[in-house]
Amino acid sequence: MARKKIIAGNWKMNMTPSEAVALIETLKPLVKNDDVDVVFCVPAIDIIPAIEAAKGTNINIGAENLYFEEKGAFTGEISPNMLVDAGVKYVIIGHSERREYFAETNETVNKKVLKAFEHDLTPIICCGESLTQREQGITIDWIRQQIKIAFLNVTADQAKKAVIAYEPIWAIGTGKVATTEQAQEVCKAIRDCIAEIYDEATAAEIRIQYGGSVSAASAPELFAQADIDGGLVGGASLKPDFGKIVNYNK
Ligand code: PEP
Numbered sequence: 001m002a003r004k005k006i007i008a009g010n011w012k013m014n015m016t017p018s019e020a021v022a023l024i025e026t027l028k029p030l031v032k033n034d035d036v037d038v039v040f041c042v043p044a045i046d047i048i049p050a051i052e053a054a055k056g057t058n059i060n061i062g063a064e065n066l067y068f069e070e071k072g073a074f075t076g077e078i079s080p081n082m083l084v085d086a087g088v089k090y091v092i093i094g095h096s097e098r099r100e101y102f103a104e105t106n107e108t109v110n111k112k113v114l115k116a117f118e119h120d121l122t123p124i125i126c127c128g129e130s131l132t133q134r135e136q137g138i139t140i141d142w143i144r145q146q147i148k149i150a151f152l153n154v155t156a157d158q159a160k161k162a163v164i165a166y167e168p169i170w171a172i173g174t175g176k177v178a179t180t181e182q183a184q185e186v187c188k189a190i191r192d193c194i195a196e197i198y199d200e201a202t203a204a205e206i207r208i209q210y211g212g213s214v215s216a217a218s219a220p221e222l223f224a225q226a227d228i229d230g231g232l233v234g235g236a237s238l239k240p241d242f243g244k245i246v247n248y249n250k
Contacts, residue, residue: 009237030243062090171212
């Protein structure tokens with residue numbers, strides 16, 4: 001069975017609650033495409049108004065992070081139950097900005113992935129290499145390590161439902177898109193790694209996105225690659241261009 005494409009916006013730390021509602025009003029007629037699962041991952045404070053604004057549309061609202069404990073003395077964190085109760089279905093885990101600025105590690109990513117699955121949230125698990133790692137020729141080894149730790153103790157049935165976002169750090173927010181060959185090579189290596197951890201059936205079902213300066217111009221070729229099942233989009237997800245990215249196949 002063909003994998004359904006999934007295209008997610010990562011709003012990062014942009015949009016106040018009222019701006020979020022206005023943006024969804026602008027984008028909702030533009031992001032209709034039955035061939036694609038459409039997700040807007042928004043700041044925590046925007047989740048509830050965004051869910052309200054997206055009612056009756058094909059837009060799913062996701063979170064940009066969660067904490068791996070259920071409740072308690074963790075000032076400033078958001079629990080999985082809070083996300084589920086608000087109506088969230090997807091959550092980005094281990095974005096490179098969280099790894100860089102908030103000290104997230106492969107191990108905390110794994111804890112968050114397990115917690116997301118425990119609560120039936122679909123994790124969008126980010127991985128990606130730095131420019132130095134690419135230049136040193138260790139991209140695939142690095143990504144395989146990130147994937148193997150992120151999926152520790154995750155069952156095959158859970159893994160099938162996961163989304164992995166391959167995001168080379170040097171391509172995020174820089175305007176430098178990976179070539180389709182570079183993106184396909186790593187996405188295939190990720191699928192092969194999942195087949196090694198689990199089996200071919202799990203690898204065939206899991207969805208793998210490319211992320212890093214995706215635009216309306218680069219999306220069609222990237223998303224046509226055999227192992228690329230859509231994209232995680234930062235900057236362009238805040239603009240009407242996101243409609244063109246979602247409709248890359250029209
Ligand atoms: C991202 O933040 O996940 C991302 C891919 O950003 P951009 O599209 O702006 O490079």
